[in-house]
Amino acid sequence: MAEPETQLLLGVGLIEKDTNGDALWVWCFPSTTTELRDLLLRKCCLTNENKLLHTFLFGQYKRTWFYITTMEVQDSPVLKKVTHFSIVLTAKDFNPEKYAAFTRILCRIYLKYGSPVKMMESYIAVLTKGICQSEENGSFLSKDFDARKAYLAGSIKDIVSQFGMEMVILYTALMLKKRIVVYHPRIEAIQEFTRTLPALVWHRQDWSILHSYVHLDDDELEALKTCPGYIAGFTDPEVSNRPDLYDVYVNLADSEITVSPLVKEPMTMGKLHKEIGQLIVQSAEDPDKSDSQVIKDISLKTKEILSTLASFTEASDDAAAEQMLKI
């Protein structure tokens, strides 16, 4: 996982909201496409009508991860006509903590100097050396942020305590690479919840199935539909009326999980599911165990199942799991 930064960082962009109330894409490096620019403008909270500010947002579009940090400008001598601005970072890897820290540093620099050139210096420094100095004390070192840490950052115990035995539905859906849609009016809640889910199938170490911030926009839905299985987060309640988008629908606000009638049959629960569910709940309820230990427990159980299956067949693990879980 220790890829150099050059291979991970894709670009940086700047969106400003001025006193006229317009959100403008004012600067970027090295370049961007119109499609991605429109998408990022939509994602960044400055174009929102409700004017709700989100300091940090992240998501994925066609295997490009974006991280957006937004700041409000108050009485800055260098940014006179600007009320808010967002720094948009695009990268290939999933690591919200790392890029939150980095974009925050970039934001501070921009707020201080009002010029993207200074910001770019730091960006180039990180790109070439993997390190940059923060405006305050200390420095940003990209090595400090391991991808595994990012994978473990969510709290699985919290979501188990929220859903209890129903966790097994999510587990099964993930094992079978089904499509999961999560709805909550607050984007922060969705991001926190969805980023934890792929940990249930730790053996895959695949966070690319995560699309934590999706709009009901044609391009985005088209991109989403090309993925075989995914976890998608929506803040628009309208998504519940789009059964073509999901196999499992999670209403996070009401703690409800709905299984689409089309996948009722492969998602039929058996004795094995009960066993797994109990294991998850027991492990998560143990106060002595940390989140990573819970994930380890689940992972061990998964490996056990998979090895049992491997003895049956030489087929790929997912297909085998599907067969096994149907028992």
Next chain:
Amino acid sequence: MHWDWRVQKELKCLGSQLRLVPPPSLCRTQVALWDPPKEPRAMEEVDKILIHSLRLLGTEVPEEVQCVGDFSTELIVEAVVCCLRVIDPMLGIGLSPSLPPGMSARFRLGTRLAQACQVLGAPGDVGYQTFLYSTEPEIRRLLLFLVEKLPRDEAEDPGHPHGKSAVLLRALATCIQEQLETPWVPPACRSPWLQRLQGSNLQTPFQAQPLVLPQDKGSKERREYFQVLLPPVPQQLPPCPGPAPSLMEAHTAQLTAKLPSQDQTWGLGGNRLRQPVPAGGGMPPLRCRLLEQLRQACTPLGGRLPPAPGAPDLTRLLGSFGAGGGLGGPTLTKGSRFTRAQRLAHQQGPETLSEQMQVAAESLASSKTSEQEVQARQEEELGALWAELGQLEAEIAGLGGEVKTLELGLVQMETDASQRRQALGSREWSLRLKRRTVELLPDADSNLAKLQLVVESSAQRILALAGQWELHRRPLLDECRRLKGLRDTRQLESSRRLQDIKALHEWHRSAATEAQHKEELYQQLVLELEGLPRAVSRAAYTHRILEIVSNIRKQKEEIKRVLSDTRGLQKEINGLTGKLERTFAVTDELIFKDAKRDESVRKAYKYLAALHENCSQLIQTIEDAGSIHREIRDLEEQIESESGAKMPASLERILGDLRALRQENAGLAARTHEA
């Protein structure tokens, strides 16, 4: 009710003029400024208009009566009762316009009239004495009040209305009048205009329905049908047009069917058109011939070939062709209507249907055997086709399943391929990287340093470029924002202007409607003017009104002048009084100072005090005298007005009436005693 509100207006005007009596505070000389000879003339005017309006109300005012002063008690009572009846019919109930002979009855009537007047809000003290022992000004005031109270709507001349609805009503009235005057004309003789006026419902179009009449010939079933099932003719028809046209048409059809020439024309061919077709009415000969030729061409064909199901269709087509000519346009000829009726009969009547079946059966009978063969062959073929179809369907289903599996495989392959392609791309990239690395490996340290240098320098270059770009970007961005701001303000302004324009439009519209209203009013007034009776000379009225107005203006000016005079005098008096007081104070002080030392001065001071006191007394007396003069003048005026009321005469009359009343009372008492 021929009361005109114009008269009312003038009365009001005159009345207001009459009320302009000079205030009593003005001195005599100022009163003299009023134009005394004008006043009786104005009174005459008022009385004339009053009498005119009373006459309009139906009061019989004798010719010799010229002013209100000449009104007798009977006339007053009659006029008041008339007015009351017009103002409020409820109030007028039970009030007789003639004065009763009995004294007590007269008092009662007077009291009731007074009550009615008070209910209407008559000014001043109105009682029975107002009517029975009248004074001229009181009666004038009362009559003026009543005439002003006359309801305007009622007063309007019905022949010359003023409202929009009234104009409409008048138009209606004239229309009705006109219609009443036109004589009744029999329906057949009515011109289109008269049809509209007096109705055209008798001229309904000639609508006939096909009738089924019982016949003696034909098959047994048919006869049975005629005897048992066929409803009577009136029940065969819808109730709307009535049976007469249908019967007439059926009759005509029967007549024409009996004509031999028609039989010859239509007797050709054994098809269903053999039945009586009334072609004499209107089928154009060309179309007849055309039909005939078609039919001839069709019949031999039907004879030679086995009867295909198309043959009856052809005859039907012919029938419809014949009928289609009738549907050609709105100018329906009689014959075409007959044809259509017949077509309807073909489609609907069960009896004609059965007939058609018979005809078909006859034509089919000759080739019955061949048909059976054909049927058997067809069934065989059908069976074979069914079997083939089933086979094909099964095949399709099998292929569909195969396609599905293949599609699935394709999708899998595609995803696999794309994944592999991606993997390949990344591997190629890493390969290139590794190749370069291997190339650089021999001299690792120096190459690393070189590479770092390269990276460093390119980073610097990029930063420099970014700085340059920033130099361009910043002003452009600022310009963009400035322009956007400008646009926003412009939009704001334009929206504001738009609002202004809208408001203007609104105003414009309201002004237009107002103008329209004014126009309407003008039209109304013009109408009214036309409708006004020419008897009252308008010019004289105008002239008088103008005179009165000018008088009033003159009087106003006078009053203003007098008022300013009075104010000047008052000012002067005030100034003098102040001056006097100041002078006195100064003198008093001066002399008082010296009075302590000098005896003669003390005396002088005493004189001064006395002088001052006497003078102030004198002034007081003069003022008192002035007020007494004023009072005297008031009293004189009162006396004048009282003497105008013919006090002694009315006293005598009252005494006489009292005596009569007492006599009546005594008589009544005696009668009760007797009883």
